[in-house]
Amino acid sequence: xxxxxxxxxxxxxxxxxxxxxxxxxxxxxxxxxxxxxxxxxxxxxxxxxxxxxxxxxxxxxxxxxxxxxxxxxxxxxxxxxxxxxxxxxxxxxxxxxxxxxxxxxxxxxxxxxxxxxxxxxxxxxxxxxxxxxxxxxxxxxxxxxxxxxxxxxxxxxxxxxxxxxxxxxxxxxxxxxxxxxxxxxxxxxxxxxxxxxxxxxxxxxxxxxxxxxxxxxxxxxxxxxxxxxxxxxxxxxxxxxxxxxxxxxxxxxxxxxxxxxxxxxxxxxxxxxxxxxxxxxxxxxxxxxxxxxxxxxxxxxxxxxxxxxxxxxxxxxxxxxxxxxxxxxxxxxxxxxxxxxxxxxxxxxxxxxxxxxxxxxxxxxxxxxxxxxxxxxxxxxxxxxxxxxxxxxxxxxxxxxxxxxxxxxxxxxxxxxxxxxxxxxxxxxxxxxxxxxxxxxxxxxxxxxxxxxxxxxxxxxxxxxxxxxxxxxxxxxxxxxxxxxxxxxxxxx
Amino acid sequence: xxxxxxxxxxxxxxxxxxxxxxxxxxxxxxxxxxxxxxxxxxxxxxxxxxxxxxxxxxxxxxxxxxxxxxxxxxxxxxxxxxxxxxxxxxxxxxxxxxxxxxxxxxxxxxxxxxxxxx
Numbered sequence: 001x002x003x004x005x006x007x008x009x010x011x012x013x014x015x016x017x018x019x020x021x022x023x024x025x026x027x028x029x030x031x032x033x034x035x036x037x038x039x040x041x042x043x044x045x046x047x048x049x050x051x052x053x054x055x056x057x058x059x060x061x062x063x064x065x066x067x068x069x070x071x072x073x074x075x076x077x078x079x080x081x082x083x084x085x086x087x088x089x090x091x092x093x094x095x096x097x098x099x100x101x102x103x104x105x106x107x108x109x110x111x112x113x114x115x116x117x118x119x120x121x122x123x124x125x126x127x128x129x130x131x132x133x134x135x136x137x138x139x140x141x142x143x144x145x146x147x148x149x150x151x152x153x154x155x156x157x158x159x160x161x162x163x164x165x166x167x168x169x170x171x172x173x174x175x176x177x178x179x180x181x182x183x184x185x186x187x188x189x190x191x192x193x194x195x196x197x198x199x200x201x202x203x204x205x206x207x208x209x210x211x212x213x214x215x216x217x218x219x220x221x222x223x224x225x226x227x228x229x230x231x232x233x234x235x236x237x238x239x240x241x242x243x244x245x246x247x248x249x250x251x252x253x254x255x256x257x258x259x260x261x262x263x264x265x266x267x268x269x270x271x272x273x274x275x276x277x278x279x280x281x282x283x284x285x286x287x288x289x290x291x292x293x294x295x296x297x298x299x300x301x302x303x304x305x306x307x308x309x310x311x312x313x314x315x316x317x318x319x320x321x322x323x324x325x326x327x328x329x330x331x332x333x334x335x336x337x338x339x340x341x342x343x344x345x346x347x348x349x350x351x352x353x354x355x356x357x358x359x360x361x362x363x364x365x366x367x368x369x370x371x372x373x374x375x376x377x378x379x380x381x382x383x384x385x386x387x388x389x390x391x392x393x394x395x396x397x398x399x400x401x402x403x404x405x406x407x408x409x410x411x412x413x414x415x416x417x418x419x420x421x422x423x424x425x426x427x428x429x430x431x432x433x434x435x436x437x438x439x440x441x442x443x444x445x446x447x448x449x450x451x452x453x454x455x456x457x458x459x460x461x462x463x464x465x466x467x468x469x470x471x472x473x474x475x476x477x478x479x480x481x482x483x484x485x486x487x488x489x490x491x492x493x
Numbered sequence: 494x495x496x497x498x499x500x501x502x503x504x505x506x507x508x509x510x511x512x513x514x515x516x517x518x519x520x521x522x523x524x525x526x527x528x529x530x531x532x533x534x535x536x537x538x539x540x541x542x543x544x545x546x547x548x549x550x551x552x553x554x555x556x557x558x559x560x561x562x563x564x565x566x567x568x569x570x571x572x573x574x575x576x577x578x579x580x581x582x583x584x585x586x587x588x589x590x591x592x593x594x595x596x597x598x599x600x601x602x603x604x605x606x607x608x609x610x611x
Contacts, residue, residue, distance in 0.1 A: 005583075024597045031604035 005068070012066045012073045015056040015081065016121055022048030023114035030107025038106045042096040042447060045110040046089055049117070053085045063479040065127065069189050072127040075476035079328055080124035080255040087248040087335050088117040093451035094343045095240040097443070101351055102238060104149055113244065116142035120252035127263060127481070129178045129188040132256050136174075136220070139252060140167050143245055147237040159236025166219070166229045174216020180209035181264075190264035191481060198267045210268060213260060214275055220253035221309045223279045224286040231290075234302035235356070239349060242298055243342035246305040251331045254312060258324060261316070263481045269319055276317045277409060284310030284416040291423045295358050297345050300423060301338070304382060307420060308334060314397045314413055318404040321477055326396035328473045333389040333462055337381040340455030344375045347448060353439040361427060363436030371442065372431045374456050381459045383424040384417045389463040396470075555607050566595055 010017065026045055033040075056078065063074045092113060099106050119138030126132035144167065148160025182188050184206055185196040197206070218226040234242045261272055287307030294300035312334075315327025348355025365372035381390035394417060398410040444452070462469050534541055573580065573588055580587075602608065 020594075024594065027601050028597055031601050 008064075009066045012059070012062070012064060013071065013125075015052050015059070016118060018055050019048065019052045019114060019118050019121070022052065023111055023118065026114060027107060027111045030111070039096060039100075041106045041110055042092055042099075045092045045114065046447075048114065049085055049089045049092065053082070053089075056081055056085065061475075061479075065191075069191075070128045070131045071122070071125045072481065073125060074479045074481070076255075076258075076328075076480035077121075077125040079332075079473060079476035080251060081121050083251045083332055083335055084117050084120040084124070084248055086332075087244060087251070087339065088113055090335070090339045090343070090451050090454055091240050091244040091248075093447045093454070094243070094339070094346050096447045097445045098238065098240055098346050098349055101349055102150060104238065109146070109149060112142045112146050115139075116146070116244070116248065120248055120255075123252045124255040124259075126256075127190045127259060129182065129190065129193075129260075129264075132259060133171075133175065133178065135252075136171070136256065139249065140171065143167075143241075143249060146241045147233055147245075149241065150236075150238055153236070155236040156238065157236075159233045162229055163233045170216050170219035170226070173212050173219075177209045177212030177214075177216060180205060180212065184209065190259060193264045194266055197265070202268075206268070207271065210265065210272060211275075214272065214279075217253060217257045217260070218279060221250055221257065221313075222306050223309055223313065224283040224306065227283070227287070227306050230306055231299050231302045234305070235296060235298045239298065239342060239346045239356075242302075243339050243346070246301065246342075247335050247338050250305065250309060250312075251335075254316075254327065254331060257316060258327075258480075262319065262324070273317055273319060276313050277406070280310050280313035280317055280409065281412050282310075283307065283313060284413060288416050288419045288423075291420070294423070296356050297358055297361070297427070298356050300358070300427075301341060301345075304420065304423070305338065307416065308338075308382075310416070311394060311397055311413055314401045314406070314409055317406060317409060318400045320400065320404050322396075322403055323400040324480065325470075325473045325477045326393075326400040328476065329466070329469055330393035330397055332469060332473070333381075333393040333459070336455045336458030336462070337378050337388075337390055340374065340452065340459060341378040341382065343448065343452050343455060344371055344378070347371060347442055347444060350440045350442065358427065358430050359434070360439075361430045362434035364431040366436055368442055371444075371452075374452055375431060376428050377456065377459060379424040379427050381463065383421045385421075387463055389459045389466070392463055392466045552610060559602060559607065562595070562598070566592075 022045075026041065026048065029044060030038075030041060059073055060078050061075065062078070065072050092110065095109065095113075098104075099109060116139045119135045119140070119142065122135030123132055123139065124135075126135055144160060144164045147163050148157055150156035178188075181193060184200070184203065185193050187193055187196060200206075215226060219229075222230040234246060237245060261269075265272065284307050287303050287305075287310055291300050291303035291307065294303060312327055312330055315323040315330065317323070318326070345355065348360050353360060361375075364375070377388065381388035384390045384394040394413070398413050401407075401410040401413070530536060534545075569591065570588070573584060577584060
């Protein structure tokens with residue numbers, strides 16, 4: 001073996017290796033089986049993801065740097081990988097009926113979902129700018145194709161081209177910022193970067209690099225003013241892909257953001273904290289205000305997800321152990337509520353109904369009370385009403401902001417939650433009060449039932465009894481280099 | 494540190510200067526006689542039959558993309574072959590894994606009919 005590598009390097013990326021093998025397996029099984037056996041492919045994909053999750057579990061309390069300092073296998077990475085795998089599992093479960101209705105190619109679809117998940121996992125583990133970028137590319141390329149998978153659909157094609165062009169452009173900006181950081185420090189390793197930059201005089205070029213990186217990352221989390229692509233892409237993409245994009249891709253981008261800023265640039269915290277403060281406020285407000293007038297559910301959920309990125313940014317601004325814990329918990333809870341809401345929208349897609357419009361929800365309660373009640377719960381959770389998971393998430397985020405002295409940020413966050421209730425409750429109004437609209441009956445496949453159950457269980461249980469999740473997140477944060485660096489930076493000041 | 498870039502600056506200046514010099518000097522010397530032949534894409538080649546902005550089969554792209562994949566594969570294999578001795582068994586296994594992944598893609602493209610022309 002070449003110098004610097006050891007068998008341990010391969011041991012610590014076992015989940016990623018399993019996932020890679022599983023993705024190839026799905027691709028081969030797809031071409032070797034007949035069309036009738038295709039539904040099994042979804043279960044095979046779920047199996048691959050479950051096995052990956054199982055191989056990930058032993059690394060819950062690991063804290064090592066492997067592969068010549070390219071990857072950190074720590075609690076932080078563990079927690080985020082759990083989020084990605086959970087998101088992928090629920091997404092795959094809700095996809096099977098949609099794939100049939102839209103006549104998508106199942107093999108390619110599942111393979112690309114697995115590839116995107118793989119990229120996300122490397123983004124969460126990467127403590128080197130290069131690893132993070134490669135992970136980001138793996139994820140982004142898979143998403144570009146997934147977005148345009150509805151080939152006869154013009155909107156889907158448009159969304160894919162828009163996402164690809166803007167995505168490539170923003171990646172260029174991010175890479176430009178990264179190359180400047182490398183030029184200033186002579187290293188791409190984030191931990192070395194922090195030590196080298198700490199001893200240097202702060203140059204104007206460093207601030208330019210910072211701004212470029214914020215822009216690139218801002219695009220990925222769809223923060224205003226880098227959000228323009230999100231509504232069109234979310235609307236045009238196949239609905240399960242939209243769900244995966246709005247949860248998985250966003251969580252991965254936040255993992256990358258925390259790695260770069262809290263691990264790599266902790267000494268510039270007083271520069272990037274105000275930047276993210278402004279981004280958070282603008283993102284929340286614009287996202288919520290734009291969502292008010294939407295009549296398309298996917299578009300509304302797109303703006304709502306922009307607003308949620310704004311709330312999550314509060315955790316970044318707080319830049320404390322508590323803030324990062326709150327951020328991670330929120331992202332985990334967001335998986336359940338957002339995917340649950342999308343699962344209901346996916347169910348509305350039948351061979352004669354597109355099911356994207358708010359009016360397609362009309363009278364849902366009278367025909368399908370269970371689905372309507374589930375949707376009601378997800379909407380209240382997204383809005384942040386007390387007994388739900390969404391409330392717990394927001395509570396921690398806002399209290400972290402207050403603890404770090406950002407009282408106004410918390411106030412703006414609370415006001416925004418109040419605004420958001422209007423459009424979440426509007427969905428409920430359509431389901432309960434509007435006249436029934438006819439269409440072919442809604443059927444839920446067994447996989448869809450499992451997906452909805454998982455989402456609902458998560459949103460209910462963690463809303464009432466969040467302690468296990470909170471403890472896991474706190475434990476994960478303890479080993480996160482960013483928190484250590486943040487604490488050092490504070491004492492240094 | 495900046496002194497190291499002086500040769501590059503000189504090189505750029507000479508390159509630009511040479512281009513300007515040839516253009517200006519040639520325009521002073523050559524006679525200007527236009528004819529139909531001179532406006533064609535290839536002055537001395539096959540005569541174009543149709544406009545270049547035409548639709549042609551998407552299969553060309555498919556073949557081109559498959560070609561690029563295997564072309565890049567060789568790009569990886571050459572440097573590996575050169576330092577094969579140093580990498581030893583580890584390098585061999587890595588290359589087999591790499592080729593295996595490519596073969597999976599190849600089988601996939603084959604079974605999906607990407608290699609059939611009609």
